[in-house]
Amino acid sequence: MVSKSTQKEYVRILSPSRFDPWHGKAPLLSHLDIELTERCNNACIHCCINQPEHDAELAGREMSTAFIKDLLQQAADLGCISVRFTGGEPLLRRDFTELYLFARRLGMRVVLFTNARLITPELAQLLARIPPGKMVEVTVYGMQAESYDAVAARAGAFAGFWRGVELLREHKIRFIVKQSLLPANRSEQAEFEAWALTAADMKDSPGYSINFELRGRRDNPARNRVIESLRFSPEESVALLTSRPGYVEEMQQFCAKFMGPSGDLLFGCGAGKGACVDAYGRAQMCMGLRHPDLVWDLHRADEAEAADMSPLKFVLTEVFPKWREIRATNPDYLQRCARCFLKGLCEQCPARSWQEHGDLDTPVEYFCAIAHVQARDLGLLDEGEKAWEVEDWRERIANFSNRKSET
Amino acid sequence: MKQVELSLHTIYQPSEDVVAREIEGEIIIIPLAAGIGDMEDELYTLNETGKMIWDRLDGRNTLAEIAAALADEYDAPLDEIERDVLGLIEELARRKIVVAQTE
Numbered sequence: 425m426v427s428k429s430t431q432k433e434y435v436r437i438l439s440p441s442r443f444d445p446w447h448g449k450a451p452l453l454s455h456l457d458i459e460l461t462e463r464c465n466n467a468c469i470h471c472c473i474n475q476p477e478h479d480a481e482l483a484g485r486e487m488s489t490a491f492i493k494d495l496l497q498q499a500a501d502l503g504c505i506s507v508r509f510t511g512g513e514p515l516l517r518r519d520f521t522e523l524y525l526f527a528r529r530l531g532m533r534v535v536l537f538t539n540a541r542l543i544t545p546e547l548a549q550l551l552a553r554i555p556p557g558k559m560v561e562v563t564v565y566g567m568q569a570e571s572y573d574a575v576a577a578r579a580g581a582f583a584g585f586w587r588g589v590e591l592l593r594e595h596k597i598r599f600i601v602k603q604s605l606l607p608a609n610r611s612e613q614a615e616f617e618a619w620a621l622t623a624a625d626m627k628d629s630p631g632y633s634i635n636f637e638l639r640g641r642r643d644n645p646a647r648n649r650v651i652e653s654l655r656f657s658p659e660e661s662v663a664l665l666t667s668r669p670g671y672v673e674e675m676q677q678f679c680a681k682f683m684g685p686s687g688d689l690l691f692g693c694g695a696g697k698g699a700c701v702d703a704y705g706r707a708q709m710c711m712g713l714r715h716p717d718l719v720w721d722l723h724r725a726d727e728a729e730a731a732d733m734s735p736l737k738f739v740l741t742e743v744f745p746k747w748r749e750i751r752a753t754n755p756d757y758l759q760r761c762a763r764c765f766l767k768g769l770c771e772q773c774p775a776r777s778w779q780e781h782g783d784l785d786t787p788v789e790y791f792c793a794i795a796h797v798q799a800r801d802l803g804l805l806d807e808g809e810k811a812w813e814v815e816d817w818r819e820r821i822a823n824f825s826n827r828k829s830e831t
Numbered sequence: 832m833k834q835v836e837l838s839l840h841t842i843y844q845p846s847e848d849v850v851a852r853e854i855e856g857e858i859i860i861i862p863l864a865a866g867i868g869d870m871e872d873e874l875y876t877l878n879e880t881g882k883m884i885w886d887r888l889d890g891r892n893t894l895a896e897i898a899a900a901l902a903d904e905y906d907a908p909l910d911e912i913e914r915d916v917l918g919l920i921e922e923l924a925r926r927k928i929v930v931a932q933t934e
Contacts, residue, residue, distance in 0.1 A: 434881040434919040435926070438859070438874040449855075503854060505861075531850035531861040554863050 450697075451503030452740055457700040457711060458495070460520070461486055461512040465584075466539055466576035468565060470606060470654045472637040472712075472779070473512060487705045489519040493526050495701060495722065498736040500530040506558065508535040510711075512703065515542035521550060533557030539565075540588030541581060552595040559625060560599035562589060563633075566609040567616050574608040589623065598625045604633040605664075606654055629668065634661055635771065635794065638779040640714045655790065658797040666801060675802055680825035682768030683817070688751040688758060690774050690784055692767070696744035699736060707739045709747060712775030715784060718747055750774075752785035760787050765817035766804075770795035837917050837924065839898065842932040844890035849928050851885070858882050860928055867927050875928065881919045888929060894920060 463482055464474040475482050487495075496507065507527050514520060515538055527534050534556040551560070564585070566572030572582035592599050601624045603609070603616055620630045634656040638648045656664065665671060686692045696709035706719040713719075720739045728738035752758055761772055771791040774784040781788070799805040804820050814820070845851060848864035860875040867873075877885055887897045898916045902909040923929040 434878055434915075435922045435928075436876050436878065438876055451854075500852075505852075505854075528863050529850060531852040531859070533861075553865060555865055557861070 452737065453499055453502040453504045453698060455506045455508070455698055456496075456499045456504050457508045457510065457698070458492065459510050459512065459701065459703050459711065460492075460514040460517045460523070462703045463516055464511060464513040464539075465516060465541055466513065466565070466578055466581055468576050468604070470575070470604060470633075470636045470651050472640050472651070475512065477513075477516060482703075486517075486703045487701075489522060491705055491723075492519075492523055495705075495736065496523075496527050496530055496532070498734040499699075500532065501734065502737055502740070504532065506533040506535065508537065510537040513539055513542065515547070521547065524550075524556075525554065528554055528557070536560045537563070538588075539563055539576075539581075539585060540592065541584035543588035543591050545591060548591040548595040548597060551592075551597045555597065560592065560597060562592075562599055562601045562624070564601050564603045564616060564620075565606070567612040567619065571609040571612060575604065575606050593623065600624050600626055600630070602631045602633070604636070605656070632664065634664060635790070637712060637776070640712055640779060642779065642782060652790075658790070658793040661794050662797045662801050665798065672802075676825045676827065678768060679802070679804070679821050683821050684765050684767060685763050685812075686761070686767045688753075688762050690750050690752055691748040693773060695774070696748045699740060699744075707736070707743075709744055710775055712773075713778055715774070715778045718774075718784075750784065754783070754785040756787055757785040760792070760810075760812045761785075763812040764795075765814060765821070766795040766799050766811045769798050837894070837920055839895040839913060839917070840893050842890060842893050843920055843924070843929045844888055844932060845885075846928055846930045858885055862928075875926070877919070880915050884916055884919050890932065 459473075461483070462473050462475040463477050463479055464471070465477045467474060467476070499507065509520070509523070509527075514536065517523070524534060524536075535558045536556060538560065540562045562585075564572075565575040566582060569582040572585060573579055576582075589599075589601075601616075601620045603613075603620075605613065609616075617629060620626050624630075636651050636655050638651055691709070693710075695713065700708045700711045701722065702708060702714070702719070705722045707722050708714060708719050720743050722735045722739065725735055727742070728735040731738055731742065733741070752762060761767075761770075764770065771794070772788050776788045776791060777784050777786050780786070780790075796805060796811060799811060800807065802824060804817075804824055805811060805814070811817075846867070848862065848867055850861045850863055852859050852861065858877050858881075860877070862873065883901065884897060887900065892900070894916050895913070898909060898913045901907070901916075902912045905912075920929060924931070
């Protein structure tokens with residue numbers, strides 16, 4: 425039956441924030457992360473990824489344009505409606521515009537992570553004419569040339585960043601900013617926040633990176649030592665967290681939902697429920713987890729063809745679910761992390777373990793220390809207590825979550 | 832919003848500035864270009880009637896031909912179907928989701 429005289433709302437607007445075309449059911453893939461390159465025009469001292477901008481060998485190994493387009497098509501066929509282009513600096517790819525338009529024409533919304541230095545008038549015009557559908561995310565490394573260039577380790581980088589941001593503003597392209605807080609720019613935090621709230625499309629205070637990840641390829645121990653030296657201490661990390669408005673109330677709700685020992689199952693997180701693809705076409709369960717045993721080369725078509733699936737569907741249905749069942753065997757992990765009720769507060773995960781220790785299940789002391797400082801600050805632990813030894817953790821969580829706000 | 836003048840004798844087709852994807856049996860219309868709708872990240876879906884008409888906006892048939900085909904297929908009164916077709920196209924044209932063929 426076509427017509428009902430009372431049925432007049434032919435077109436319904438879907439709110440992007442409540443867009444649920446699957447009516448509560450999850451599609452096989454709703455979002456895809458693609459790292460277009462590991463190369464970057466900045467050489468940030470704290471970065472876990474960046475490779476030299478002009479590294480021809482790496483550039484030659486990167487996914488081809490046709491391969492990425494095929495990947496996007498595979499993703500769309502699985503229901504994917506958004507893609508994140510990240511890097512390295514994704515705008516270094518000469519085919520960026522082509523890939524962007526291809527993704528948009530598949531109906532995908534595009535999240536672009538960039539340092540904004542390579543935004544040209546032509547690209548700004550394109551983003552204005554065909555908006556990404558999601559806000560561009562710009563990482564900021566300083567509010568002055570001296571601080572920015574010191575972090576980016578590139579003379580003139582700040583000028584390029586500022587020019588890029590001005591182009592975004594001039595063309596009314598919606599963007600948010602976030603900052604990596606480092607010794608060179610820490611004194612500019614207030615200035616950054618004030619600027620962010622006026623220059624960018626920010627509803628809330630900007631996010632900060634402070635607990636920098638080590639090199640994901642485990643390629644440079646000397647750089648890892650530098651990165652470790654740049655991290656906020658556990659106490660400084662918690663001080664930054666607690667300075668945010670509504671922190672305690674937010675933590676009360678969070679702790680009521682996400683605390684408790686995780687046992688020996690390593691992937692209690694969402695890793696492997698979606699897909700990330702590195703610059704060379706290897707599917708990863710999450711962006712940080714590059715352990716060679718847990719990446720799947722999407723150029724391998726034989727198994728997928730045998731199963732009559734696209735490589736992306738194969739990895740999501742046949743590979744990742746098996747990896748998600750991996751259990752810890754490290755006695756130290758089983759003694760501590762598996763029994764620790766601070767799981768929701770702690771950044772410990774297989775990716776961090778890989779970056780720090782080269783395996784999946786070794787406790788990372790830095791993140792353990794942050795979680796313990798935060799738990800003590802929230803009143804969940806006493807001085808000197810180890811969270812994995814606490815037996816009445818349920819009661820502590822309940823008391824904290826039900827506590828009336830002191831403010 | 833401005834009223835759009837429509838003719839049943841015009842051919843309409845989806846604008847090149849939108850992408851339509853069918854997800855779980857529903858048509859989801861995704862604006863590509865700026866200026867579709869009120870916000871850049873708005874998405875649209877069609878009711879059941881709208882979907883049936885949308886499926887026939889192939890750039891070859893006039894609205895009158897589409898209405899006649901639907902009336903025939905569903906054994907429904909032509910005048911009601913024509914009202915539905917014009918109602919949908921008016922909404923879509925106002926939002927620049929469909930465009931009239933100029934020749």
